[in-house]
Amino acid sequence: MQFNDFREFLGFLEEKNELKRVRRPVDRYLETALVTKKSIEERGPALLFENVKGYGIPVASGVYGTQRRVCLGLNTTPEAFVKDYVKRSERLKEFSPRIVSSGPCKENIIKGRKVDLNKFPITWHAERDRGWYIDATCCIVQHPETRTRNASVHRLFIHEKNQTGLWMSPFNLWHIIMRYWEQGEACPMAVAIGVDPYCMMAASTSMPLEEDEFSFAGAQRGKAIDMVKCETIDLDVPATAEIILEGEIPPHERKLEAPFVEFTGYYGDERLAPIFNVKAITHRDQPIYHDIITGPPPDENQPMLITNMAEVHKVVARVFPEESILDVYLTEGGCTYFNCVVRIKKRYPGQGKQVASAVLAYQGVKNVIVVDEDIDARNHVQVEWAFTTRCRGIKDTIVIPDSLGCPLDPTSTDGVVTKMGFDATKPVGMDKPMSQMVHNPCYFPTDTVRLSDYIDGWKGEGIYRGDKKERQRAKETVSV
């Protein structure tokens, strides 16, 4: 299925029972976020809050709350994701964006003094947040010399009706803004809210600066993205977006930003951050406002970071035969960002550490465990077993103190962290001398057995629900 816009994707999720409408009145102060967080924790549906107090505009939230939904948006599955992503990324040139003369995002155009962000049901997520934040953003800029487009997700703190704060780690947006500021110029930026899943995922991915992230979005969809020119700045935006903000980031102004509950699960520190002056807003008729909930895992930001698995795969593939990389997995407890498990077909001594050091070159990854092909990288019990029985502590550990990581990591100082790589592979040839036992693991062929053939009352799905009569007796027993 190829989605043309955000609302088409929401409709598809509703058909699949992956989205439910909330009709009762809800408050945009804490309530929409809390209800969404609960649904995400219970692996429940995305929500469309139709009746946000004081607003006629619905809020869609939790849309990317599970990796399953992210993958539905990209027409793949969590298991096939890395392979599909890498294969499609090789075809960027065929899917350059198509510039069209107009599109639904131009149905309403508001400029100058009439610009007022309060028109939209912008939410307040967590109690100690600094205030109202827009965070389901697709922030679009263009490199001043190459004109390559860049898209990224950044939360925008509402300072005034036409001004927001902007916080960024030193990724591509930061590098591009610096190019403008070094010339003393403001950087033009457009922010699309409520975009199709391909543009949203392109924005949450960091790609090489020379690659157009909207070509990437087109390649993931298998059809070029339609884009239209902005009204007040020289930028193109997705034609079917729900809402577009147009403006610029001036070089010298800074205002206080944060606390804001981050994807690491902690409130970020208050700090001075650049500002974004909004010059125009364009939006569709009856727009849908998109919101994304961040916080400790499970949250919504984290499933969207699944793209990092594919990017780490690409990094490893530069130093290790691609067909021998069997899986790259970022764990949920590691916020789908910091902790990586790589499953490899090891053939040569030393390859465990070689792969670990390549992965640690990826900025976000802080810890990596490399395992053999008999270990399921997504099964934490198996990974811990390999770590326990195949990793000889410090001998099989790489430590890189003072490396650039993520500034939002509470263990970091200004983004500088200690990185560690663990080689939990079995020895090959002369590397890693250890007991011969390691070559004799025992696996029971449990796949060949169906418990329901042996135990009356076994309902499958791995849950033994007990004897029917006993269950009834338990129901009738009054609990104290």
Ligand SMILES: Cc1cc2nc3c(=O)[nH]c(=O)nc-3n(C[C@H](O)[C@H](O)[C@H](O)COP(=O)(O)O)c2cc1C
């Ligand atoms: C919901 C969400 C919110 C995010 N908020 C921020 C943010 O406020 N600041 C930031 O630096 N990165 C944020 N990120 C991460 C960046 O969007 C991500 O690193 C992106 O790949 C950067 O792209 P770029 O290298 O093209 O600039 C967020 C990601 C998601 C999914």
